[in-house]
Amino acid sequence: MTKSPSGRSTKVRHRAWFESLHDPSERYGLDEVVYTSRDGGLLQVVHDLDELRKTSAAKWRRLFEERAHKNDWPYGSGVWGKKEWVCPEIDHANVVSMYEGHSNLFWAERYGRQLGLDELWIKQCGNSHTGSFKDLGMTVLVSMVKEMRARGQDIPAVACASTGDTSAALSAYAAAAGIPAIVFLPRGKISVAPLIQPVANGAIVFALDTDFDGCMEIVKQVAERDGVYLANSMNSLRIEGQKTVGIEIVQQLDWEVPDWIVIPGGNLGNVSALAKGLDMMLELGLVSRKPRIVCAQAEAANPLYLSFLRDFRVFEPIAARPTLASAIQIGNPVSIEKAIDAIRRYDGIVEQASEPEIAEACAHADRTGLFNCPHTGVALAATAKLVRRGVIRAQDRVVVISTAHGLKFVDFKVKYHSMTLEGIPSEQPNPPIELPARYETVRDEMRRQIELRALAASDEPRRSPRP
Numbered sequence: 001m002t003k004s005p006s007g008r009s010t011k012v013r014h015r016a017w018f019e020s021l022h023d024p025s026e027r028y029g030l031d032e033v034v035y036t037s038r039d040g041g042l043l044q045v046v047h048d049l050d051e052l053r054k055t056s057a058a059k060w061r062r063l064f065e066e067r068a069h070k071n072d073w074p075y076g077s078g079v080w081g082k083k084e085w086v087c088p089e090i091d092h093a094n095v096v097s098m099y100e101g102h103s104n105l106f107w108a109e110r111y112g113r114q115l116g117l118d119e120l121w122i123k124q125c126g127n128s129h130t131g132s133f134k135d136l137g138m139t140v141l142v143s144m145v146k147e148m149r150a151r152g153q154d155i156p157a158v159a160c161a162s163t164g165d166t167s168a169a170l171s172a173y174a175a176a177a178g179i180p181a182i183v184f185l186p187r188g189k190i191s192v193a194p195l196i197q198p199v200a201n202g203a204i205v206f207a208l209d210t211d212f213d214g215c216m217e218i219v220k221q222v223a224e225r226d227g228v229y230l231a232n233s234m235n236s237l238r239i240e241g242q243k244t245v246g247i248e249i250v251q252q253l254d255w256e257v258p259d260w261i262v263i264p265g266g267n268l269g270n271v272s273a274l275a276k277g278l279d280m281m282l283e284l285g286l287v288s289r290k291p292r293i294v295c296a297q298a299e300a301a302n303p304l305y306l307s308f309l310r311d312f313r314v315f316e317p318i319a320a321r322p323t324l325a326s327a328i329q330i331g332n333p334v335s336i337e338k339a340i341d342a343i344r345r346y347d348g349i350v351e352q353a354s355e356p357e358i359a360e361a362c363a364h365a366d367r368t369g370l371f372n373c374p375h376t377g378v379a380l381a382a383t384a385k386l387v388r389r390g391v392i393r394a395q396d397r398v399v400v401i402s403t404a405h406g407l408k409f410v411d412f413k414v415k416y417h418s419m420t421l422e423g424i425p426s427e428q429p430n431p432p433i434e435l436p437a438r439y440e441t442v443r444d445e446m447r448r449q450i451e452l453r454a455l456a457a458s459d460e461p462r463r464s465p466r467p
């Protein structure tokens with residue numbers, strides 16, 4: 001182990017850097033404050049694969065398995081257990097982690113059977129520290145900020161404009177590191193749940209008299225003029241953390257690649273990240289086969305879907321309309337170029353779901369024990385449509401990535417079951433039954449309800465063999 005000029009211990013031999021998507025000679029250190037390339041496009045993080053290849057695929061697999069769920073800092077995290085592949089040069093002391101990742105991947109047997117699938121698996125990324133997959137990327141970004149501050153760089157705070165999961169993740173990780181976080185929200189347009197996480201975590205929360213785009217303008221200005229570090233998804237450090245989801249899925253399936261991975265898409269960083277993780281596994285020989293990727297969009301915010309219909313020959317931003325899946329109400333996705341590349345290389349499909357389809361897919365899945373967010377509903381609805389069309393076949397192994405926990409989006413479930421969702425009929429509401437507190441009345445209604453459910457269950461497809 002040697003000491004760098006700044007006094008850091010550097011036994012790392014693995015390296016990664018920012019690189020322009022179009023010009024491999026345009027490179028920056030991961031500790032440089034730079035968000036876009038000279039041509040105005042996004043940067044990507046590139047790893048020294050020759051160095052990584054010096055470790056065999058079998059050894060990487062063993063290493064990832066040994067580190068999982070253990071307490072050897074910081075490798076117990078699902079993200080940092082793959083540190084050499086994610087952000088190799090950061091000092092362990094500067095890692096800001098809440099041991100994110102390793103969310104459960106489970107065989108949704110009953111729901112899958114009802115859709116006509118033998119093997120439907122759900123990757124529960126919402127079972128995470130702040131309740132969404134955004135934690136996977138934010139641990140990397142905030143760790144890098146801590147590292148830069150430790151090296152003496154002047155970064156007074158880290159900021160984002162976001163109406164939901166990004167601001168929650170940023171606020172939590174920044175609070176854990178003791179770094180000031182700033183969140184810009186459009187005043188009066190945010191409901192209580194997305195607001196309360198940053199408020200509770202002590203972020204500086206500004207409610208501005210503008211819309212989301214207006215907030216984005218302000219955050220870009222404070223980043224440019226005041227040295228505040230930008231945490232929005234144009235920052236490709238987040239992709240490095242998020243890409244572990246694909247690796248983790250394959251690891252959890254004992255290194256077998258599923259036939260399909262379905263993921264909801266808005267700004268499209270997540271689908272790009274999924275492909276990037278799979279790319280590395282292929283390049284380093286951990287797997288030899290590709291899954292097909294489905295990116296699912298809300299019909300109200302479907303620019304990638306529209307482009308897919310025209311074989312990606314053209315892409316046109318749209319004005320996204322309101323959707324239950326509020327985190328993906330995005331008409332001009334930042335990561336469009338990376339996403340199209342990902343879909344093409346993974347023989348991908350883009351599917352869409354209408355508002356009633358989203359609501360019913362969530363309600364249906366909830367009836368089999370799930371409790372997912374409306375964005376997951378988009379992915380579930382898309383899966384059901386592709387099964388009905390025969391694109392996904394009964395015996396295919398399908399993994400749906402659930403992006404957030406349903407508890408973060410209870411408003412929509414409350415409205416669904418009280419039948420007050422605008423324009424959506426609620427086909428399977430289950431409101432509480434209000435009765436007087438009299439035994440006979442309760443008993444009669446209870447028997448009736450049990451019978452109703454037994455009747456519904458007798459229609460269900462029969463048990464599939466265990467995968």
Ligand SMILES: *Cc1c(COP(=O)(O)O)cnc(C)c1O
Nearest residue numbers: 165266267268269270375403404
């Ligand atoms: C951010 C987010 C998405 C969309 O991810 P993108 O990278 O923007 O495509 C989907 N679901 C949830 C819950 C999210 O928070």
